[in-house]
Amino acid sequence: MKPAAVFDSPSRLLVKVCGLTRQQDADACAQAGVDLCGFIFHPASPRGVTPAVVAGLHSHGMARVGVFVKQSADEVLAIMDAARLDFAQLHGGQDAAFCDRVGPERVIRVAWPQRHADSAGHADRRALEAELAGLAPHVRCFLLDAGTSGGGHGATMDWAALRGLAPGAPWLLAGGLTPDNVASAVAACGGHAPAMLIGVDLNSGVESAPGQKDATRVAAALAALRG
DSSP: OOGGGTTSSOSSOEEEEOOOOOHHHHHHHHHHTOSEEEEEOOTTSTTBOOHHHHHTOOOTTOEEEEEESSOOHHHHHHHHHHTTOSEEEEOSOOOHHHHHHHOGGGEEEEEOGGGGBOTTSOBOHHHHHHHHHHHGGGOSEEEEOSSSSOOOSOOOOOGGGGTTOOOSSOEEEOSSOOTTTHHHHHHHHTOOOTTSEEEEEESGGGEEETTEEOHHHHHHHHHHHHO
16 A cells, blocks of 8 residues: 555554654554654754655655644645655644645644633534534545644543544544553544544654654554554
Protein backbone atom coordinates (compact mmCIF):
# COMPACT_ATOMS: atom_id res chain seq x y z
CA MET A 1 0.00 0.00 0.00
CA LYS A 2 1.26 3.46 -0.86
CA PRO A 3 1.62 5.69 2.22
CA ALA A 4 -0.83 8.24 0.82
CA ALA A 5 -3.55 5.55 0.76
CA VAL A 6 -3.33 4.90 4.51
CA PHE A 7 -6.78 6.42 5.15
CA ASP A 8 -8.57 4.38 2.48
CA SER A 9 -10.98 2.18 4.49
CA PRO A 10 -8.50 1.00 7.13
CA SER A 11 -9.37 -2.43 8.51
CA ARG A 12 -7.68 -1.72 11.83
CA LEU A 13 -7.19 1.30 14.04
CA LEU A 14 -4.48 3.53 12.60
CA VAL A 15 -1.66 4.77 14.82
CA LYS A 16 0.23 8.00 14.24
CA VAL A 17 3.24 8.98 16.33
CA CYS A 18 3.94 12.69 16.13
CA GLY A 19 6.90 14.85 17.07
CA LEU A 20 9.65 12.65 15.65
CA THR A 21 13.10 14.20 15.51
CA ARG A 22 15.48 11.22 15.29
CA GLN A 23 16.07 8.30 12.95
CA GLN A 24 16.19 5.82 15.83
CA ASP A 25 12.65 6.82 16.79
CA ALA A 26 11.36 6.42 13.25
CA ASP A 27 12.99 2.99 13.19
CA ALA A 28 11.31 2.00 16.47
CA CYS A 29 7.90 3.26 15.32
CA ALA A 30 8.07 1.34 12.08
CA GLN A 31 9.15 -1.82 13.87
CA ALA A 32 6.23 -1.50 16.30
CA GLY A 33 3.72 -1.20 13.45
CA VAL A 34 2.99 2.55 13.44
CA ASP A 35 1.13 3.71 10.32
CA LEU A 36 1.92 7.44 10.21
CA CYS A 37 4.91 9.43 11.47
CA GLY A 38 4.59 13.12 12.23
CA PHE A 39 7.10 15.97 12.07
CA ILE A 40 6.47 19.37 13.60
CA PHE A 41 7.43 22.42 11.56
CA HIS A 42 6.90 24.97 14.31
CA PRO A 43 10.05 26.61 15.71
CA ALA A 44 8.44 27.28 19.10
CA SER A 45 7.87 23.58 19.70
CA PRO A 46 10.51 21.55 21.59
CA ARG A 47 9.89 18.95 18.87
CA GLY A 48 10.40 21.37 16.01
CA VAL A 49 12.42 20.19 13.01
CA THR A 50 13.53 21.59 9.67
CA PRO A 51 12.61 20.30 6.21
CA ALA A 52 16.25 19.29 5.65
CA VAL A 53 16.28 17.12 8.77
CA VAL A 54 13.01 15.41 7.85
CA ALA A 55 14.09 14.86 4.26
CA GLY A 56 17.03 12.86 5.60
CA LEU A 57 14.90 10.59 7.81
CA HIS A 58 13.83 7.21 6.44
CA SER A 59 10.23 6.35 7.34
CA HIS A 60 10.18 2.67 6.31
CA GLY A 61 6.85 2.94 4.49
CA MET A 62 5.00 4.89 7.18
CA ALA A 63 2.95 7.79 5.82
CA ARG A 64 4.76 11.08 6.44
CA VAL A 65 2.83 13.94 8.05
CA GLY A 66 3.96 17.52 8.57
CA VAL A 67 2.43 19.62 11.34
CA PHE A 68 1.96 23.27 10.39
CA VAL A 69 0.81 26.17 12.54
CA LYS A 70 1.70 29.61 11.14
CA GLN A 71 2.97 28.96 7.61
CA SER A 72 1.20 30.21 4.52
CA ALA A 73 -0.33 27.67 2.15
CA ASP A 74 2.52 28.17 -0.30
CA GLU A 75 5.06 27.60 2.48
CA VAL A 76 3.25 24.40 3.47
CA LEU A 77 3.39 23.15 -0.11
CA ALA A 78 7.09 23.97 -0.40
CA ILE A 79 7.93 22.17 2.85
CA MET A 80 5.84 19.17 1.86
CA ASP A 81 7.84 18.86 -1.31
CA ALA A 82 11.22 19.40 0.37
CA ALA A 83 10.53 16.99 3.25
CA ARG A 84 8.79 14.33 1.12
CA LEU A 85 5.50 14.54 3.02
CA ASP A 86 2.29 12.72 2.22
CA PHE A 87 -0.04 14.82 4.40
CA ALA A 88 -0.24 18.25 6.01
CA GLN A 89 -1.69 18.41 9.52
CA LEU A 90 -3.04 21.94 9.86
CA HIS A 91 -2.81 22.92 13.49
CA GLY A 92 -3.54 26.63 13.37
CA GLY A 93 -7.26 26.91 12.61
CA GLN A 94 -6.71 27.23 8.85
CA ASP A 95 -9.89 27.79 6.85
CA ALA A 96 -11.45 25.85 3.97
CA ALA A 97 -9.71 27.92 1.31
CA PHE A 98 -6.34 27.16 2.90
CA CYS A 99 -7.15 23.44 2.91
CA ASP A 100 -8.15 23.59 -0.75
CA ARG A 101 -4.89 25.30 -1.68
CA VAL A 102 -2.86 22.56 0.01
CA GLY A 103 -5.12 19.86 -1.46
CA PRO A 104 -8.09 18.39 0.44
CA GLU A 105 -6.90 14.83 -0.16
CA ARG A 106 -3.70 15.67 1.73
CA VAL A 107 -5.10 17.66 4.68
CA ILE A 108 -5.51 16.48 8.27
CA ARG A 109 -7.33 19.35 9.93
CA VAL A 110 -7.05 19.72 13.70
CA ALA A 111 -10.06 20.78 15.77
CA TRP A 112 -10.50 21.27 19.51
CA PRO A 113 -13.85 20.08 20.93
CA GLN A 114 -13.26 22.06 24.11
CA ARG A 115 -13.47 25.29 22.16
CA HIS A 116 -17.18 24.57 22.10
CA ALA A 117 -17.55 23.88 25.82
CA ASP A 118 -20.68 24.98 27.65
CA SER A 119 -20.73 26.69 31.04
CA ALA A 120 -20.19 23.35 32.78
CA GLY A 121 -17.12 22.61 30.67
CA HIS A 122 -18.80 19.96 28.51
CA ALA A 123 -18.35 20.03 24.73
CA ASP A 124 -21.30 21.48 22.80
CA ARG A 125 -21.77 18.62 20.38
CA ARG A 126 -23.98 20.54 17.98
CA ALA A 127 -21.53 23.44 17.65
CA LEU A 128 -18.59 21.07 17.16
CA GLU A 129 -20.37 19.08 14.47
CA ALA A 130 -21.38 22.29 12.70
CA GLU A 131 -17.75 23.45 12.60
CA LEU A 132 -16.55 20.11 11.27
CA ALA A 133 -19.35 19.73 8.73
CA GLY A 134 -18.32 22.99 7.10
CA LEU A 135 -14.74 21.79 6.75
CA ALA A 136 -15.36 18.13 5.90
CA PRO A 137 -15.46 18.56 2.09
CA HIS A 138 -12.05 20.23 2.26
CA VAL A 139 -10.10 17.62 4.27
CA ARG A 140 -8.99 13.98 4.16
CA CYS A 141 -9.67 13.55 7.86
CA PHE A 142 -9.87 15.43 11.15
CA LEU A 143 -7.73 15.18 14.26
CA LEU A 144 -9.55 16.04 17.50
CA ASP A 145 -7.18 17.27 20.19
CA ALA A 146 -7.48 18.21 23.86
CA GLY A 147 -7.38 21.79 25.06
CA THR A 148 -8.38 24.80 23.01
CA SER A 149 -5.18 25.28 21.00
CA GLY A 150 -1.70 23.86 20.51
CA GLY A 151 -0.85 20.24 21.23
CA GLY A 152 1.73 17.90 22.71
CA HIS A 153 0.91 19.16 26.21
CA GLY A 154 -0.30 15.83 27.62
CA ALA A 155 -3.81 17.06 28.49
CA THR A 156 -6.81 14.77 27.99
CA MET A 157 -10.49 15.47 27.37
CA ASP A 158 -13.91 13.93 27.93
CA TRP A 159 -13.65 11.05 25.46
CA ALA A 160 -17.17 9.79 26.09
CA ALA A 161 -18.54 13.12 24.84
CA LEU A 162 -17.24 12.17 21.37
CA ARG A 163 -19.13 8.86 21.19
CA GLY A 164 -21.25 8.77 18.04
CA LEU A 165 -19.77 12.01 16.71
CA ALA A 166 -20.72 12.62 13.08
CA PRO A 167 -18.13 15.09 11.76
CA GLY A 168 -18.64 14.36 8.05
CA ALA A 169 -15.15 12.87 7.61
CA PRO A 170 -13.07 10.22 9.42
CA TRP A 171 -11.15 11.39 12.46
CA LEU A 172 -8.18 10.66 14.68
CA LEU A 173 -8.14 11.05 18.46
CA ALA A 174 -5.31 12.95 20.18
CA GLY A 175 -4.58 14.46 23.56
CA GLY A 176 -2.70 12.91 26.44
CA LEU A 177 -2.84 9.36 25.12
CA THR A 178 -0.48 6.89 26.81
CA PRO A 179 0.01 3.12 26.82
CA ASP A 180 -2.15 3.03 29.97
CA ASN A 181 -5.17 4.94 28.69
CA VAL A 182 -5.22 4.71 24.89
CA ALA A 183 -7.37 1.58 24.71
CA SER A 184 -9.94 2.93 27.18
CA ALA A 185 -9.98 6.28 25.35
CA VAL A 186 -10.83 4.57 22.08
CA ALA A 187 -13.50 2.45 23.78
CA ALA A 188 -15.03 5.55 25.40
CA CYS A 189 -15.28 7.20 21.99
CA GLY A 190 -17.16 4.20 20.63
CA GLY A 191 -14.30 2.21 19.13
CA HIS A 192 -12.94 1.94 15.62
CA ALA A 193 -15.32 2.51 12.71
CA PRO A 194 -14.12 3.21 9.15
CA ALA A 195 -16.54 6.12 8.73
CA MET A 196 -15.83 7.65 12.15
CA LEU A 197 -12.94 7.15 14.56
CA ILE A 198 -10.19 5.58 12.48
CA GLY A 199 -7.07 6.12 14.55
CA VAL A 200 -5.08 7.73 17.35
CA ASP A 201 -2.25 10.22 17.51
CA LEU A 202 0.47 9.63 20.12
CA ASN A 203 3.09 12.14 21.16
CA SER A 204 4.14 13.11 24.68
CA GLY A 205 2.64 9.95 26.16
CA VAL A 206 5.27 7.79 24.44
CA GLU A 207 8.30 9.97 25.15
CA SER A 208 11.21 9.91 27.56
CA ALA A 209 11.78 13.63 26.85
CA PRO A 210 10.27 16.11 24.36
CA GLY A 211 11.17 14.91 20.88
CA GLN A 212 12.67 11.65 22.14
CA LYS A 213 10.37 8.66 21.75
CA ASP A 214 10.59 5.72 24.13
CA ALA A 215 10.56 2.55 22.02
CA THR A 216 9.16 0.52 24.91
CA ARG A 217 6.24 2.91 25.41
CA VAL A 218 5.51 3.01 21.68
CA ALA A 219 5.40 -0.78 21.55
CA ALA A 220 3.23 -0.90 24.69
CA ALA A 221 0.72 1.52 23.20
CA LEU A 222 0.48 -0.56 20.03
CA ALA A 223 0.05 -3.72 22.09
CA ALA A 224 -2.73 -2.10 24.12
CA LEU A 225 -4.59 -1.15 20.95
CA ARG A 226 -4.00 -4.26 18.89
CA GLY A 227 -3.40 -6.97 21.46
